[in-house]
Amino acid sequence: MQxxxxxxxxxxxxxSHEILKVDNFLNHQIDVxxxxxxxxxxxxxxxxxxxxxxxTIESSGIAIATATSQYFDYVPxxxxxxxxxxxLDEDVYKSKVFSYTKNKLYDVMVSKRYISSGEKILIVDxxxxxxxxxxGLIDIxxxxxxxxxxxxxxxxxxxxxxxxxxxxxxxxxxSLACIESLENKMIKFK
Amino acid sequence: MQxxxxxxxxxxxxxSHEILKVDNFLNHQIDVxxxxxxxxxxxxxxxxxxxxxxxTIESSGIAIATATSQYFDYVPxxxxxxxxxxxLDEDVYKSKVFSYTKNKLYDVMVSKRYISSGEKILIVDxxxxxxxxxxGLIDIxxxxxxxxxxxxxxxxxxxxxxxxxxxxxxxxxxSLACIESLENKMIKFK
Numbered sequence: 001m002q003x004x005x006x007x008x009x010x011x012x013x014x015x016s017h018e019i020l021k022v023d024n025f026l027n028h029q030i031d032v033x034x035x036x037x038x039x040x041x042x043x044x045x046x047x048x049x050x051x052x053x054x055x056t057i058e059s060s061g062i063a064i065a066t067a068t069s070q071y072f073d074y075v076p077x078x079x080x081x082x083x084x085x086x087x088l089d090e091d092v093y094k095s096k097v098f099s100y101t102k103n104k105l106y107d108v109m110v111s112k113r114y115i116s117s118g119e120k121i122l123i124v125d126x127x128x129x130x131x132x133x134x135x136g137l138i139d140i141x142x143x144x145x146x147x148x149x150x151x152x153x154x155x156x157x158x159x160x161x162x163x164x165x166x167x168x169x170x171x172x173x174x175s176l177a178c179i180e181s182l183e184n185k186m187i188k189f190k
Numbered sequence: 191m192q193x194x195x196x197x198x199x200x201x202x203x204x205x206s207h208e209i210l211k212v213d214n215f216l217n218h219q220i221d222v223x224x225x226x227x228x229x230x231x232x233x234x235x236x237x238x239x240x241x242x243x244x245x246t247i248e249s250s251g252i253a254i255a256t257a258t259s260q261y262f263d264y265v266p267x268x269x270x271x272x273x274x275x276x277x278l279d280e281d282v283y284k285s286k287v288f289s290y291t292k293n294k295l296y297d298v299m300v301s302k303r304y305i306s307s308g309e310k311i312l313i314v315d316x317x318x319x320x321x322x323x324x325x326g327l328i329d330i331x332x333x334x335x336x337x338x339x340x341x342x343x344x345x346x347x348x349x350x351x352x353x354x355x356x357x358x359x360x361x362x363x364x365s366l367a368c369i370e371s372l373e374n375k376m377i378k379f380k
Contacts, residue, residue, distance in 0.1 A: 024303070066220060
């Protein structure tokens with residue numbers, strides 16, 4: 001997606017730990033008009049599939065999934081929760097995920113009421129790196145007996161092994177921008 | 191907002207702790223078409239103000255703010271973060287908030303790059319109860335030297351004192367549904 005690559009180059013920054021920061025349009029401050037473009041692009045990429053629900057994970061995936069739903073006939077969005085809360089059902093599907101950016105292991109949870117057997121699920125998320133978060137969501141989909149139809153990623157870090165891990169499992173991954181390297185703070189696309 | 195009251199009555203449930211659960215359309219599973227109706231309603235309520243940014247707090251406010259931005263000429267959404275992350279700037283505005291649903295004190299943080307002096311800010315959130323989260327956001331707006339133009343709330347628990355607290359400070363609060371009582375698990379609107 002050319003406009004996304006352009007936006008990453010103009011608005012993204014790479015910090016000293018070689019982390020790509022896109023928090024001025026994607027995951028802290030949000031450019032909603034641009035997110036709608038991303039949603040449209042996901043619809044084009046997944047033009048041939050029928051989906052019942054979009055699944056994502058709090059927090060950064062929520063805005064992306066919300067914008068995307070509009071181009072998939074407003075199918076419901078479900079976001080997996082990372083934190084226990086008195087508002088969450090006790091009866092949940094649960095999976096463990098390790099976050100490298102937060103350096104901790106956490107549970108991801110979805111109420112059993114919101115994913116059902118046989119439902120066709122599209123996962124969307126902001127980043128795909130080592131694939132931990134997506135694997136957790138896939139585990140939840142499997143527990144529910146639902147069907148994963150694909151994974152839509154805004155930015156793939158292709159130098160990490162998440163996309164290979166998923167494709168080896170026969171999972172369809174559509175990444176709108178693929179980063180090959182951030183070495184020397186230079187953003188290089190695949 | 192009649193359609194919201196209707197939705198709360200048909201889809202909402204009150205659990206044994208007298209907590210109103212609306213997680214099948216608002217804060218776990220999300221009905222995006224309905225969120226757009228909520229966004230339109232906020233525009234009507236705040237028809238007379240100019241705003242530069244919408245500020246909310248992760249996670250439940252994000253989808254609401256994203257939908258709402260579309261009716262305010264796609265102004266940027268900024269969501270305050272509750273958790274430290276290596277992705278977050280070190281230079282942040284920070285405030286302390288006590289969460290009654292999670293029973294803990296936490297920091298809310300916004301990068302100093304995303305709220306600037308003089309900007310006109312609309313806060314939106316899913317619930318207003320005792321006002322802790324909103325007061326934290328207002329503290330951040332004040333630290334930044336920005337201007338709060340109002341607070342848009344989807345569901346106000348009018349039997350708690352958040353709205354009185356805010357109105358006593360001269361803050362304009364627009365709540366789309368006001369709950370007077372959840373006694374005996376009955377949802378009673380004001």
